[in-house]
Amino acid sequence: MSTAKKTPKPLDDATSERGESRSELAYRFILDAIKEGTLAPGTRVREADLATRTGLSRTPVREALNRLLMEGLVANDPSRGMIVTELDHAMINELYAMREVLEGTAAFLAARHASEVEITFLREISERDAQFSEPADLVKNNRLFHGTLYRCAHNRYLLKMLNSLQESMMLLGPTTLAKVGRPEAARREHGLIVDAIEQRDAAAAEQAARNHIREAYKVRLGELFEREV
Numbered sequence: 001m002s003t004a005k006k007t008p009k010p011l012d013d014a015t016s017e018r019g020e021s022r023s024e025l026a027y028r029f030i031l032d033a034i035k036e037g038t039l040a041p042g043t044r045v046r047e048a049d050l051a052t053r054t055g056l057s058r059t060p061v062r063e064a065l066n067r068l069l070m071e072g073l074v075a076n077d078p079s080r081g082m083i084v085t086e087l088d089h090a091m092i093n094e095l096y097a098m099r100e101v102l103e104g105t106a107a108f109l110a111a112r113h114a115s116e117v118e119i120t121f122l123r124e125i126s127e128r129d130a131q132f133s134e135p136a137d138l139v140k141n142n143r144l145f146h147g148t149l150y151r152c153a154h155n156r157y158l159l160k161m162l163n164s165l166q167e168s169m170m171l172l173g174p175t176t177l178a179k180v181g182r183p184e185a186a187r188r189e190h191g192l193i194v195d196a197i198e199q200r201d202a203a204a205a206e207q208a209a210r211n212h213i214r215e216a217y218k219v220r221l222g223e224l225f226e227r228e229v
Contacts, residue, residue, distance in 0.1 A: 022060035027067055029054050034073060034084055035170050041086040045074060073167065087171050089224065095168055096217040100210050102162050103146070107193055107209035109153035111202040118152045119198055126190040135178040142177060145190055149209075152197070176219040189215060 020028075030050065033039040045065065051058045065082060068074040075085045087095065114122070125145045132138050143166075150162045177183050189212040196205035 022056050023063040023067075026050070026054055026056055026060045026064035030061075030064055030068060031073070031167070037174075039084050041084050041171050041173060043084045044080050045082050045084060071164075071167065073171065085171050089221075092172065092220065092224070095165070095172075096213060096220070099165055099169070100213040100217075102158065102165060103149070103213055104206040104210040106150050106153040106155075106158060106162065107197065108202045108206035109155055109158070110149060111197045111200050111205040113154040114152035114197060118148070119194070122148050122152060122197065123194050126187065126194050129183065129187045129190070132183075135175055138177040138183050139175045142175075142186070149193070172220065174223075176216055176223065179219055179223065182219055185215065186212070 030039065030045070039045060047058045047061050047065065050061045050065075054061065065074060069076070069082070073085055074082055077083050110118075110122075122145070125141060125148060129138065129141055129145075132141060146166075150159050153159070177186065189208070192208040193205060193212060196202075196208050
């Protein structure tokens with residue numbers, strides 16, 4: 001299976017029939033492009049180019065970019081103009097620190113509030129990883145696992161914060177699941193999280209989730225250091 005990056009399709013009249021504003025359509029188009037890697041961190045974003053690609057006027061594109069600017073997904077660079085935000089080491093550290101806290105809390109609450117059906121589904125997603133070898137498939141299943149874990153916590157405010165954090169995670173670049181040995185390690189770590197949730201051991205679930213994020217952070221930092229050598 002090819003791992004080539006997908007290019008978001010231009011918007012058309014059918015898309016607008018969903019009742020979304022043109023600004024929302026432009027926002028979703030740009031967000032998908034960042035998520036798929038078509039607009040990688042550091043890439044310059046121009047209103048005119050995006051208007052052409054989306055088939056929309058520059059006004060909704062400008063509104064979408066202003067929204068993304070407020071959310072920190074794009075930034076104004078003194079020399080390059082508006083770009084997709086690049087995360088430095090300090091920002092990455094802060095991002096993973098918050099992810100550890102929030103996902104640890106999600107696992108803690110899931111051990112207390114998740115239904116048996118939800119836990120069974122979480123286990124199935126975790127074990128499904130063994131079927132995949134392509135990074136794109138692993139990433140998709142990984143997102144499903146974490147998204148399900150968030151919902152198993154049954155806390156709407158925590159879910160909102162975690163979803164916002166996931167958008168910032170898109171700025172990290174290529175997945176760490178492409179690193180040799182990382183998919184197997186992540187699968188074991190997911191398994192430990194589910195084990196603790198099944199046992200209704202909230203403290204153990206939180207610790208397992210925190211350890212999982214710490215291990216992912218170590219791999220991310222290792223890749224950053226390797227690129228800088």
